Amino acid sequence: MITNERLKNLVKQLDLIPQERLEAAFSFAEKNNKPLAGVLVESDLISDDHLGQIIADELGYEFIDLDKVTIDDEVLNLVPKVMAKAQKVITFGRDQKGIKLAMVNPGNLTIIHLLEKKTGQPIIPYLTTRENITNALARYQKGIQKEFAEIIQENISQAKKGLRAEDLPIIKIVDTIIEYAYENKASDIHLEPRDEKTMIRFRIDGILHDIIDLPKVVHDLMITRLKIMAKLRTDEHRSAQDGKIRFKIEEENLDIRVSIVPIVEGEKVVLRLLSERSRQFSLEDLGVSSEDLVKLKKEYSKPYGMILATGPTGSGKTTSLYAIIKILNRREVNISTIEDPVEYDIEGVNQIQVDPKTNLTFAAGLRSILRQDPNIIMVGEIRDQETADIAINSAMTGHLVLSTLHTNDAPTALPRFLEMNIEPFLIASTVNIIIAQRLVRKICSQCIVSEQVSLEQLKNKFESATVEKYFDPSKKEVRIYHGKGCPVCGQTGYAGRIGVFEVLVITEPVRELIMKRANADQIRQQAVKEGMKTMIEDGIRKVLAGVTTIEEVLRATRE
Structure with a gap:
């Protein structure tokens, strides 16, 4: 890859960051034996993608932002998830010239030769960032239903028939729920007891989604497992308890706030996931x-x-x-x-x-x-x-x-x-x-489409003065955008x-x-x-720029 000294000189030449801030970041990186690239991004001195583009240009590679690419499952699975995670690589495309491989370190010839041997095709390396790779790894997930089917196998169906609860792999179930939530960028996990089942719901981009129903027999065991992880009293079931969990995931320690309250059907748990990546x-x-x-x-x-x-x-x-x-x-x-x-x-x-x-x-x-x-x-x-x-x-x-x-x-x-x-x-x-x-x-960049709407329709949603201020009154129709839904955004039309x-x-x-x-x-x-x-008005600006939809602006500002 690129040395800290070389990167510092490169950023200095481009005059992207104030000199004193760059020197301070360089000193910190050297002192703590950290890559300067990571320090600059964490300090918000430059964006991850912008820095990736600069390094790619310097090293003579093409830069790829995997967040903006639709990846075919067959191409993705050319590299198993375990290897992709360990080597920080993702296969994202294939054409007559060969297989396109996104890499944090495109100079890693070992992995390139290994894949050429395995596929019998030339490998075309592209440079990407660690954050891009981490986000792209979520595309390997099989869906939580299949994941649980593999973990519990026939136990879920047997549980309904009265299988002993202690026979279920509770630790694995709880870990999988947290990992799946993290991969889907959920901010909260809700475990809600109902008469016949336990509902697992995730809050993603501010909206609650039903994820899976588990048999009621596992509910108390999951609660006990979470209480142990959060160092709470396991014998207390009638009063609210709060705690926190430190959960090792990917390359970070995930902080999880735990809130447990007793409701009519049992104890309800909400886990707030505080990920380092959401503060960058x-x-x-x-x-x-x-x-x-x-x-x-x-x-x-x-x-x-x-x-x-x-x-x-x-x-x-x-x-x-x-x-x-x-x-x-x-x-x-x-x-x-x-x-x-x-x-x-x-x-x-x-x-x-x-x-x-x-x-x-x-x-x-x-x-x-x-x-x-x-x-x-x-x-x-x-x-x-x-x-x-x-x-x-x-x-x-x-x-x-x-x-x-x-x-x-x-x-x-x-x-x-x-x-x-x-x-x-x-x-x-x-x-x-x-x-x-x-x-x-935000509208998903993978499935964004535009449509024409009349000013009269907009006046039904916003004040006439606001519409006339931001939309040209001489035009009867204006172009706005929405997402039609795709696998990348889970068919919602929104991402982030x-x-x-x-x-x-x-x-x-x-x-x-x-x-x-x-x-x-x-x-x-x-x-x-x-x-x-x-x-x-700020929302309308973002609607015109194709960043979000009118429905979202109305939902957020009129709630």
Whole structure:
């Protein structure tokens, strides 16, 4: 492959990354004996695909993004999954010239010669990234029904006839559910007991999908297995329990939050999967527009004040704040966070986990952080007046404070503080910027198709003024996009998610409105007058760009 020194010089020549950040990443990579490529991507200094393209050009190989390629099963299975995983290779195409092989290290002649001998055809090596290979390995899966059929064999049908539960391979069943969820990029696993069965459901791209029904006889054993893994009480069945599991999978340790609650039919479990790969996002990757990025950069570069992210649970608020913290995370600043839970470990950041059992609340933790000489503080959520008071005072006394609020949009966050009995002049003088967001599903790039719709149809879904602003009124029809469904996206037409945002900068006129205790509508009108794009407008932009669908924008913004 390419040495750290050679890659540093290459990136330096292209002037893609600020010199001091590149040198810091290089020093870290050398000191910790890590590949520079991985450090640059993890630090969000460059995207995985962009860096892959640069390395491919330098080494004289063609670059392939496997996420954008449909792979025939017969071609894929030319290399067994075990070998593909170990050697970091994927066969993705075949024509008269030979077999196309995506490789993390195209200089690995051993595997090339082995495959040429096995297939009797020439091998054409392409360069790809580790992340591309990891994502492509999911295509080997046989489907969870077949997987369980192999694990349990005839035991499921026998279980219905009264097979002893202890004869079932429970460890293998639980591990397979978690691995399958990880491969399908699920954020949550639901194990729900019903009268005659146990339902396994995954939340993928924000939508719950029924995956498989297992016989009721395995339910209690799966719960016991999960309790043991999470170090919870196995004899407690009538009260809620929370815990966490560290699960070794692929090349990472997967953090899993476990929540168990008793319902009428038994104990229901929800597992939240916190994967390292879901935090490899920059603000651009999350969907923040270039003009909003400029506003954000100006505000997070200030040494004090408050940055707020607002939206319902699961709208990506914490991910946005993490993306900002990763930009601000330099050796010369002290960053401390108080979170519930700590979702991802960030190197160089002091992260505190809320623990009500020891009276370590947001407010108590925030007080402790202030005695730790911080420059930047992140508070997981402002839930009450006490936390709001301390956070506002911290922002006033020379700290940059990042936090989240549960409000529907950006302007509503300001009256929310008033409801917590915070004085208007304190709000006006401390809050720098508010980011409101929702997550929408992205159209699958493999099966995207376009269609013409009339402006009249759009006016039935959006306000007429919004339609006239973004769509040419002289045209009776406009072109929009959707996914027709394919094997890559599981026939849903969607793959992955992206944010729709509205970014409210606290300008002088907005401050004056806050001082007058103006309501959210008045603040919104002023912000729009000053150029703020609402979430619906940002969503329409993404519809026109072929990123998402009208249905998704309406679902996310009108829920």
